[in-house]
Amino acid sequence: MARILKEYPSVSLRPEDLDGKIDFVRIFGRAGPVHIEVGTGKGTFLLNQAGAQPGDNFLGIEWARKYYRYAVDRIGRWGLTNVRIIRTDAASFLADFVPDNSVECFHIYFPDPWPKKRHHKRRFISPTNLEHLVRCLRRGGQLRIATDHTEYFEQIKKVLTARNEKLQEIDFLPTAGAQASEWVGTNFERKYLKDQRPIHTLALKKT
Ligand SMILES: C[S@@+](CC[C@H](N)C(=O)[O-])C[C@H]1O[C@@H](n2cnc3c(N)ncnc32)[C@H](O)[C@@H]1O
Numbered sequence: 001m002a003r004i005l006k007e008y009p010s011v012s013l014r015p016e017d018l019d020g021k022i023d024f025v026r027i028f029g030r031a032g033p034v035h036i037e038v039g040t041g042k043g044t045f046l047l048n049q050a051g052a053q054p055g056d057n058f059l060g061i062e063w064a065r066k067y068y069r070y071a072v073d074r075i076g077r078w079g080l081t082n083v084r085i086i087r088t089d090a091a092s093f094l095a096d097f098v099p100d101n102s103v104e105c106f107h108i109y110f111p112d113p114w115p116k117k118r119h120h121k122r123r124f125i126s127p128t129n130l131e132h133l134v135r136c137l138r139r140g141g142q143l144r145i146a147t148d149h150t151e152y153f154e155q156i157k158k159v160l161t162a163r164n165e166k167l168q169e170i171d172f173l174p175t176a177g178a179q180a181s182e183w184v185g186t187n188f189e190r191k192y193l194k195d196q197r198p199i200h201t202l203a204l205k206k207t
Helices: 024-028 044-052 065-078 090-097 117-122 127-136 150-161 187-194
Strands: 034-038 057-061 083-086 103-109 137-147 167-170 200-206
Touching: 024 057, 034 044, 044 057, 044 065, 044 083, 044 103, 065 083, 090 127, 103 127, 127 137, 127 150, 137 150, 150 200
Parallel strands: 034 057, 034 103, 057 083, 103 137
Antiparallel strands: 137 200, 167 200
């Protein structure tokens, strides 16, 4: 039987409520380090990490309606007050709404690889989006990426190398929800580990 998904207005951040650059203190009702997850899927990372870091604020961005609704329902049922989720395209959201030097960490776990060459331009990690990721990170803030797709990972490293005067590679530490042999413990990581696919990770710090 299909699960009945509830709406939680305290969790949802509606694109139509945004007007210019975001004031995160207003959105979360308090100050605190801001983490942004691009492509939240069913919200597993947000549930575990926001639960483990109650002093930090977490914003998930997900454009697929069914995942967005699923994640909002889970966060709401768990009663987490330090998570917001917005249903929108992460690229335009970053460009239009996220202020400079405002983000503690971007989490990008298993971004869609768009394997066909003619679709590569749809990949999230691109020179333009990287400019915005770096702009939005505070100094010392982190960019964390995981993917199972070796060719996309190579392209990601190329894009990042071109920007390496601002980014320094650091150890990728497992997330709060990761179990033995996992890095991030998300639904896609679990699925890909079962398929015995390689998992590539990368963490960088803004200098
Ligand atoms: C492969 S899934 C990974 C989901 C989750 N991070 C995980 O590891 O289980 C990629 C997710 O990113 C979302 N997504 C892809 N491009 C996006 C974009 N530009 N803005 C927001 N969400 C996006 C997709 O709808 C999908 O839910």
